[in-house]
Amino acid sequence: MIKSRGRTTYKTSGFVLGAIDYGDSDRIVTFYTDRYGKLKGIAKGARRSTRRFANALELFSLSTVMLSRSRGSGLALIENCDVVNHYSGIRNDLEKLLGASYMIELIDHMTLEGKKSLVLFNHVKAFLDLVDANMYSDDLIHFFELRLLRYSGYDPVLDRCIVCNTPVDGIEKPCFSVIDGGIRCGRCRDNGRPQIPVSVGTLKALLMSKEIDIDKINRLSLSRQSLKESEAVLCSIIEHTIGKQVKSLKILRQIQGIVENKSGV
Ligand SMILES: [Zn+2]
Incomplete structure (x- = not known):
């Protein structure tokens, strides 16, 4: 200075x-x-x-x-x-471009001016480097979202029931409650609150993605069911946190829908 x-x-x-x-x-x-x-x-x-x-x-x-x-x-x-x-490498591919734009839009929504976080800066850099190096996938977007929630102070409770503390390994019929910011087991379910059913396998995969070194994150992949569940859970937390839908994610999903329809997936 x-x-x-x-x-x-x-x-x-x-x-x-x-x-x-x-x-x-x-x-x-x-x-x-x-x-x-x-x-x-x-x-x-x-x-x-x-x-x-x-x-x-x-x-x-x-x-x-x-x-x-x-x-x-x-x-x-x-x-x-x-x-x-x-x-x-990102700008030459429409899906990567939209994925990176979504990551950047999320950072803008979830940070305040003047509040410094080197961890968050390094997080953005690591994920943009991965997308640029041709490692883009929907899984990667969800791993990015989850770590971003953690570094911004909105880390959801996924390792136990938030009411009775039953750990994820012994939990039955878990559901994610957006209002509580965590998992409730079948016994502690409150039908008066919005909730998203989620499998133990998805919870374990998401928990692992938070802990693994960033250079090994591409070894993790989500099953088709886990992808769907992760998207539902993470999207609901993000929209609840920022109070609106993220524009670039909507565009990304529309483009993916067009590509999938064309290729008959
Ligand atoms: Zn419980």
Whole structure:
């Protein structure tokens, strides 16, 4: 961090979470950074000169960003932005592109400006690297969601019944209760609350995905039934947490539906 003539200049690494046009030629860009968490900055003239920022301001690009801020001013000025990884492997494939866009949209919804988390930054980087390296799958999206919930403080209770504490191994007819944020066994089921039936096998697979090293995560795969159950459980927690449907997930599912219909799956 450098201070000169009332302005503070600082450097950080960040993923682009989104950008909107501002005025005639500027862009306001939101980053998720390693040193400051989520932050916004204004890129002056970004729409007039494509060369100045090249592709460093595109969605989910990882860049080294130089920002400056004058005392008392809210929005930082983006002085310079050098792309570190443009993730071309993701951009060349529609399904990967939509999957990565969904991950980024989730990060934007589930983080607050100025709240730093290096664990979360590394989480985004690890998963974007996996998608870029051709390891994209629906399983991977669910593993991403679950770890994100954990790092954001919304970790669901999947290892026991939240009422009687019966561990997952001995649980019968488990259901996920969105309001409780965890599993209830058949005996503790409350029919007055919305609940999603989920098998012990799915719970165990999800629990394992939270603990396994990220470089081994691709050794895990969910059965067709577990995929369906994971999607129902995780989608319900996320929508309950952020209070709305995630736009890019809806588009991803629509595109997958079109592809599956065409190929007769
Ligand atoms: Zn119980």
